[in-house]
Every structure is written in structure tokens, then in C-alpha cells.
Amino acid sequence: MEFIKPGRQFDFMGKRWLFIGLSALLLLASIVTFFKPGPHLGTDFKGGTELEVAFLKATEAGDVRAAVESLGFEAPDVIRVKDSGAEDTHRYLIRVQEVSALGEDQKEAIRQKLCSLPEGTAPSADFEARCPANVRASEVKFSPGGDKVTMRYEVEPDLAAIRAQLTGIPGVELRTGENNPVVVSARDHKVEAQLKSRGDQLLDGLRNKLGADRVPERALRVEWIGPKAGAQLRDAAIKSIAIAIVFIMAYIAFRFDLRFAPGGILALVHDVGIALGAMIITHREITLSTVAAMLTIVGYSITDTVVVYDRIRENLTKHRNMSFSSIINLSISEMLGRTIITSGVTSLSMVCFLVWGTGVIKDFAFALLIGILVGTYSSIYVAAPFTEWIDRRFFGGQATAQKKVTRTKAVKRADAVV
Known part of the structure; x- marks a missing residue:
């Protein structure tokens, strides 16, 4: 199947400033959405x-x-x-x-009910009469979610009495069940009580x-x-995307040339930024699934960019009389049919998930759909034009100069032979 007839060329570079301006506006709008209305973080990140x-x-x-x-x-x-x-x-x-489910006041009330004395405090005679050893907790710990209390005793505990101790505290309620509280370690006289959680x-x-x-x-x-764990997950998500971009930049510099790497990285930042902006503007949640979608976008976008770069490098040695801009036009035109088929089929599958999927699947499909469309666009109008500008600005048009030098040497060798 051929959407583009062989030999047909399009002047992508001639219209690059129009589309670069469009990309800049979209990326700027995405940055603005991070401040207003701001990302709608899910429970994964904010707790x-x-x-x-x-x-x-x-x-x-x-x-x-x-x-x-x-x-x-x-x-x-x-x-x-x-x-x-x-x-x-x-x-x-x-x-x-x-x-x-437990505030500090409730935790202190539980400690007092369980006859737990602060460390270094000697029990009085009245305290020992009121709190025998089998209901006197030597240690009390609370789970982060406030739905579990762990106690330790010096002697074998009285579970019925402990259950009575934990009954009647405002805002504290034991979960229904016969084995609550329960001994979890007979040797250490360790007891665990399950409380009703916030949910x-x-x-x-x-x-x-x-x-x-x-x-x-x-x-x-x-x-x-918890909010602390959510903050750790958020930081880890940012680091994972940043590390992926750094290693991709190193791969492109090694696989092709140093001048190709900045264009590929700019395209990745462009794609991820616009995809996140689209998630925020449509009031979709930013969760760990969104991070997975962003990493998938990074992989998809760089794959399409590498295919274009590979054809550009191939044409640099094949067409020695053409300028770098003309070679970019030729290379993208040759890959356009393949790009339309690949991106079109992938987008159709995402549309199916978006229409018939549920919950998190819809958000994941939406992010990927935006990423695929923007990733295909950025390979043409972001990565390639920026690479041409890098070559012209910092390498003095070295790509074209190398071709001219090689061609001059070849002519001289031919004249020498003659």
C-alpha cells in the first residue's frame, strides 16, 4: 500500500518556521496549564x-x-x-x-487505655492495681494508615480485656470479627488489633x-x-523520565552524530510537554499510569525520529550535490508513507481503547493518542529542522561541507588518473 507516490517530494523545510511557531505556542500553553489550572494529581502522588x-x-x-x-x-x-x-x-x-483514621489525640487516648507508660516512668501502686501486667502494654505502635495497632506485653496478654480497652474511644472502632485483637507472636507476647480504616x-x-x-x-x-510516599513516587516518576531522555540523547549521539542528539531531545520534551498539557486541560488525573504513558510516548517518538535520521544520514552520502535542507525534504518525503501507515494503525488502536475502555485505560489511551500524533509531527517539524539549524549554526554546515570536500577529492583523483 502506497499513500505517497515514489519520487514525490514535499517542501517541509520551506514551511518550518510556521510549524515551529505553532509548536512553540502549544508548548507554551502546556507550560501555562501547569500553573493554571494546574495538574490534577491522583492519589498516587498527593496521597x-x-x-x-x-x-x-x-x-x-x-x-x-x-x-x-x-x-x-x-x-x-x-x-x-x-x-x-x-x-x-x-x-x-x-x-x-x-x-x-487516627489523630494524635486519639493515639494518646489509645495509649492511656492500653496502660502504656512513657519510657522511663515508674508505675505507681494505683496504676498497677488498675492495670495488671496482662493488659499493660509495654509498647504501642500504629500503622501509617491508622487501621492497625500493634502492642507488646511482658506476660501473656488477656485479649478480652484488651478488646474492652479499645472499645468506647471516640473515633476508634474495632473491625468486626472474633479474632480481633489476635496474638501474632506468642513468644514475644505481641498482639495486633485491626481498626476500621478511613475508608x-x-x-x-x-x-x-x-x-x-x-x-x-x-x-x-x-x-x-500517605503524602510522603506520594511525594517519593512523584519524584521517582520525574527522575525516570529525565534519565530516559539523557540515555536516549547519548544513544543518538553515539548512533548518528552529536549534531543529531539535540533535535531528538527537543522533540521528546516537546511531545511529553504537550501530552501532559492535554491531560491537564481536559482535567484528567496524573497518576503512575500517566507516567507509564509518558515513557511510552518517549519510546515511540524517538523511534520515529531515529527512522527519519537514518534516512537523512543515508541520503547525505547518496546525494552529494544537494543541500542539507533539500536532503531533509527528500528523506521525510520518502518516509512519509511509512509514517502515515504506522502512526495511523497505532492511533486507531488507541481510539478503540479511548471509546470502549474504562477508567485508567481511557486516560492511558488519551495520553498515548496525543503522544503519537504530536510525536509524528515533531519528527518532521521539530527534530529535523533543529538538526539543520544546529549543523548550520555550530558546525558551519559541516554536513554539506563534507560532501563538497569528498566530491572535490574524487574529481582530483579522476583527473590524476586521466
Whole structure:
């Protein structure tokens, strides 16, 4: 299949300033979106608790948001989740910024109830009478999510008494079940108690506000991540993209020539920046899946750029009488049919995911679709023109000069033979 007839050429370089200006405007607009409205970071990066709930009856998003706010959660996100091809199950994604179910006051209250003395404090006679050794915790630790309390005792603990100690504390509620608390290490007299997490408390509150006939007993899934871990993930994501770009730059410089590397890197920054800007302007979440999409865009974009660069290098030795700009036009024209087929087929698959996919798949497909379109465009109007400018500005047109020198030497050798 041939979309472009062999031998046909297009003057891409003649219109490069028009498209370079367009690229600059798009990239500038993407940078502005990072400040206003700003990226909508997911729970992966900013921390928080996320529940996916399938309500038993038809429920409006406004009613769910109002119920969550009335429970004391600030600025909750309530997102309708639709599953293509399935009947409406009234599913919502509920995201709140709060992570731990326990505040410092509640943690101190638990320590006092468990008869845990500060280190170096000697127990009084009244304290020993009120708190025998089998309910006197020598160590109390809390999980980051506030849904687990670990205690250690000097003697074999009394689980029934410990359960009574943890009952009645405001804002603290044990999960239902016979084996709670439970001994996790008999040798160390270590006990673990499972508390209702922030997600459990949120679901219970929704059941009280909206009715048990509408809110299920359990959420489809509950996830949480602390703000510190989210910040670490965000930094690691930025580093991964930066490291990938650096190694790609080194590969291009080694594979082709130093003058080719800056154009390839500029195209990568251009593609990732515009793709992220499109995600922000359409109010899509920036999550770890988005980072995976950006790394995929980096790989796809550089592959297309390397194909163009390879044809340019081949034509540099084949057409010695042409200028560098003309060789770029020729090379891109020769690769245009292949680029249309490759990018078109890949884009069609992303469109299918975007139309019939669900949740994170849609966001991933959207980012890739934008990246494919912009990546194909940047190989033609960003990487190649910038490489020509680098050659002319910093290498004195060395690519063309080398061809002329080689041709002069060849003519002299021919004259000598004659």
C-alpha cells in the first residue's frame, strides 16, 4: 500500500518556521496549564484514600459529595465510573485527602487505655492495681494508615480485656470479627488489633447518611497512600523520565552524530510537554499510569525520529550535490508513507481503547493518542529542522561541507588518473 507516490517530494523545510511557531505556542500553553489550572494529581502522588463503591440504587454524584462533606471530609472527588457494555451499576470513585483514621489525640487516648507508660516512668501502686501486667502494654505502635495497632506485653496478654480497652474511644472502632485483637507472636507476647480504616469509616458514614438500602456493606476496593510516599513516587516518576531522555540523547549521539542528539531531545520534551498539557486541560488525573504513558510516548517518538535520521544520514552520502535542507525534504518525503501507515494503525488502536475502555485505560489511551500524533509531527517539524539549524549554526554546515570536500577529492583523483 502506497499513500505517497515514489519520487514525490514535499517542501517541509520551506514551511518550518510556521510549524515551529505553532509548536512553540502549544508548548507554551502546556507550560501555562501547569500553573493554571494546574495538574490534577491522583492519589498516587498527593496521597489520600480512594474507594470504589457500587451503590445498590440510582444515586446522584451531588448527593454522594454532599454526604461525604457532611462527614467532615474536605474537597472530596466523586467520579462516576461507567463500564462499557455492562448495565449501569451506579459505581462511583470517591477520593478524599485524609489518610490516617487516627489523630494524635486519639493515639494518646489509645495509649492511656492500653496502660502504656512513657519510657522511663515508674508505675505507681494505683496504676498497677488498675492495670495488671496482662493488659499493660509495654509498647504501642500504629500503622501509617491508622487501621492497625500493634502492642507488646511482658506476660501473656488477656485479649478480652484488651478488646474492652479499645472499645468506647471516640473515633476508634474495632473491625468486626472474633479474632480481633489476635496474638501474632506468642513468644514475644505481641498482639495486633485491626481498626476500621478511613475508608471503612467513610463507607459507614455514607450508609448512615444515604441509607443501608442504597449503600453496600463493602466497597469494591479501598486504597490509600500517605503524602510522603506520594511525594517519593512523584519524584521517582520525574527522575525516570529525565534519565530516559539523557540515555536516549547519548544513544543518538553515539548512533548518528552529536549534531543529531539535540533535535531528538527537543522533540521528546516537546511531545511529553504537550501530552501532559492535554491531560491537564481536559482535567484528567496524573497518576503512575500517566507516567507509564509518558515513557511510552518517549519510546515511540524517538523511534520515529531515529527512522527519519537514518534516512537523512543515508541520503547525505547518496546525494552529494544537494543541500542539507533539500536532503531533509527528500528523506521525510520518502518516509512519509511509512509514517502515515504506522502512526495511523497505532492511533486507531488507541481510539478503540479511548471509546470502549474504562477508567485508567481511557486516560492511558488519551495520553498515548496525543503522544503519537504530536510525536509524528515533531519528527518532521521539530527534530529535523533543529538538526539543520544546529549543523548550520555550530558546525558551519559541516554536513554539506563534507560532501563538497569528498566530491572535490574524487574529481582530483579522476583527473590524476586521466
